[in-house]
Amino acid sequence: MPNALRVTPRVWIGFAIWVGYLVVIFAMQRVTGVPYTELGESGENLFFGVGLSLIVGTVLLAITTSLLGWWRPALFDAARSRHRWPLIAPFAMAVLLVVNLAVTDWAAYDAAFFGASIVLLLVGFTEELTTRGLLLVGLRSRLSEPWVWFLTTLAFALMHYVNVLTGQDFLPTTLQVGYAFLGGTIFYILRRTTGSLVWAMVLHGFWDFSTFSSGYGETSPLVGLTATLYGVVGLFALVAVWWTFRSAAQSDVPNVMAARPAV
Template structure:
């Protein structure tokens, strides 16, 4: 548990429009950098250079933008910490995602890695900071300036899902993108549950970053026999997350309008 944070303690009072503006600016920055680089998404995993330029570079720029924005707004503390955590038992949902992550890593063809690809893969872990800070961090703070926690969960998870639509412009096909959007909403719910059960966004950042690392890792080379199980377990975690998310919302007192 952390000590309470009131809106009056912050440099800029939380507003819904500010949270949405930060989220939209982050999406625009990622989109513009990726378009300027011009490497189609299906080619990101070909080698280390394409992975770094296609995905890693935009994440570095996004990290700098979000860090500066959080500092200017004075929102670091409420973005990273809740007043108090929710009931603990729903943490089994993100634990299932962690198990799916381990299955991915166990199925990865590590022999196919070279130093360049591994280094570029490590940069992808930044996605845990950027996408969590943009949605379940700064956007969440803005939403808590006016809305109840149920809307905070739904809108932040929907915003996280919708940001994946820009993968269409990066060359991903429509069916894959639509599936990714749906899975991202489920995943966003899992990360929200992890924030609420621990009282901090930091663990969600770590899990998110490692999850994306594992999905690129298992897709490189020839995956092992457990390849399909990681995706199945992750889907189960997302569905169970929808079933139990109400328990981490119920009784919450995280509004920042006071």
């Protein structure tokens, strides 16, 4: 089948987009001058410290994906995973998300802070499209699926080291990176088992929103429990992910070169 993509997928293009996204996010956060440790102090800090960079990142990623013609392979797999049971991991994560929202001190929110926190949902679109979308398309042009999972998940986890440059200490950031690798594996499983990145975008966005909201105001003791259980679910995902590498239709995932760009 002839190549229907505007630009042929290449590994270097995927990594170039990943680096470009990090540069944009870091530059925007440095310009606004809000330290990472002060994001939760006000709606203004949250919007200018994170929200504004996510808005800019969303626009630039949408333009980039359109110019490449990679919307279809970035958002959809032509064939889903042969096994569905690994969905246990993202389902469990969704349950923990609901618990976080249930124990959130919503009375502590004012309109400005709530509005700024809603913008955080864009993190699901930007980080998923960058790593398990565009980078994944580039990697699939040359690498087997286990390597695609590992490198996209590692790239997603390492993105969080930007927080060191914006004010967070190295050790808690390293812990955050480790948890991000577990979470990234869960999001990868969700893509492979459903055949769509959209569900991972939704789960990712609401998960970040729930963890942030549950830590604002008066914090419930259940927040620490959900964080611990999240680690357990992530470890389960590290095992379950090996059953997602083969598709239901064939012995390997479809070649992205055969995918057609979305209309």
